[in-house]
Amino acid sequence: MKGSTDDTLHTPEASSIAMTLVDTHAHLDEEGFDKDRAEIIERAVAAGVVQMVSIGTTADSSRRAVEIAAQYPQVFAAVGIHPNYLTHVKAGDWERIEELVRAPRVVAIGETGLDRYWDTTPFDLQIEYFQKQMDLSQRVDLPFVVHAREAEADVVTELRHAASRGGLRGVMHSFTGDLPTALACIELGMHISFAGMITYKRSQALRDLIQEMPLDRILVETDSPYLAAQPVRGKRNEPSYVVHTAQVVADLRGLPLEELGARTTANARSLFRLPVP
Numbered sequence: 649m650k651g652s653t654d655d656t657l658h659t660p661e662a663s664s665i666a667m668t669l670v671d672t673h674a675h676l677d678e679e680g681f682d683k684d685r686a687e688i689i690e691r692a693v694a695a696g697v698v699q700m701v702s703i704g705t706t707a708d709s710s711r712r713a714v715e716i717a718a719q720y721p722q723v724f725a726a727v728g729i730h731p732n733y734l735t736h737v738k739a740g741d742w743e744r745i746e747e748l749v750r751a752p753r754v755v756a757i758g759e760t761g762l763d764r765y766w767d768t769t770p771f772d773l774q775i776e777y778f779q780k781q782m783d784l785s786q787r788v789d790l791p792f793v794v795h796a797r798e799a800e801a802d803v804v805t806e807l808r809h810a811a812s813r814g815g816l817r818g819v820m821h822s823f824t825g826d827l828p829t830a831l832a833c834i835e836l837g838m839h840i841s842f843a844g845m846i847t848y849k850r851s852q853a854l855r856d857l858i859q860e861m862p863l864d865r866i867l868v869e870t871d872s873p874y875l876a877a878q879p880v881r882g883k884r885n886e887p888s889y890v891v892h893t894a895q896v897v898a899d900l901r902g903l904p905l906e907e908l909g910a911r912t913t914a915n916a917r918s919l920f921r922l923p924v925p
């Protein structure tokens with residue numbers, strides 16, 4: 649990110665606002681972070697990433713996310729089972745998720761969703777667990793985190809089904825669908841989160857779509873350790889890199905980075921009910 653000591657980069661108004669960002673989707677429990685997790689979180693905070701949500705993908709990973717959140721005041725946890733891990737679900741895993749939901753600093757259910765790209769999980773099993781996790785979200789009044797890969801239309805169908813039971817509060821994470829899908833999700837009450845992918849040259853359609861999104865529904869994320877943004881592409885992704893994605897969104901919307909940061913931070917805090925530190 650641009651050095652805050654270089655006054656020429658900032659207008660007086662901009663430099664008086666401290667830069668804040670929330671990385672709404674990171675897999676901080678991944679093994680690749682075991683050696684230097686504390687340093688990574690420190691680097692994120694130094695870059696203005698004041699809060700981050702560590703997302704579970706299995707019962708074990710969800711438990712680790714809860715443990716990490718207990719350890720670092722900037723980290724919160726989401727607990728759930730990712731569609732690509734459903735064939736590994738053991739007896740009792742779902743009950744563990746239902747229990748973990750009540751742990752301190754758990755702010756969301758997920759990640760859940762549908763994936764037709766990795767053909768590893770029967771699709772009806774994916775739908776069953778997607779509905780189960782949306783139902784849990786409605787019962788415990790926590791938002792849910794949706795992964796959609798080559799299954800956008802199916803996701804919208806399932807969201808509509810869940811919406812017939814009650815209100816939806818959730819986020820389409822690392823959104824890569826088209827404009828009608830994004831608008832349908834927003835109409836159903838969802839937020840739309842953008843990751844490093846929007847910084848890639850081939851992602852022009854996504855950048856066009858960002859211009860059409862209501863500003864109060866946009867979130868930013870890294871999905872670290874996967875798919876780092878363009879300037880750091882190929883490196884292990886980490887929460888501090890969310891600034892690269894935020895910068896692209898800010899440029900597309902003609903806003904200073906600090907203002908885009910403030911707005912997406914407010915969106916993340918309202919969706920996940922994060923405390924203002």
Ligand SMILES: [Zn+2]
Binds near residue numbers: 675703759871
């Ligand atoms: Zn993820």
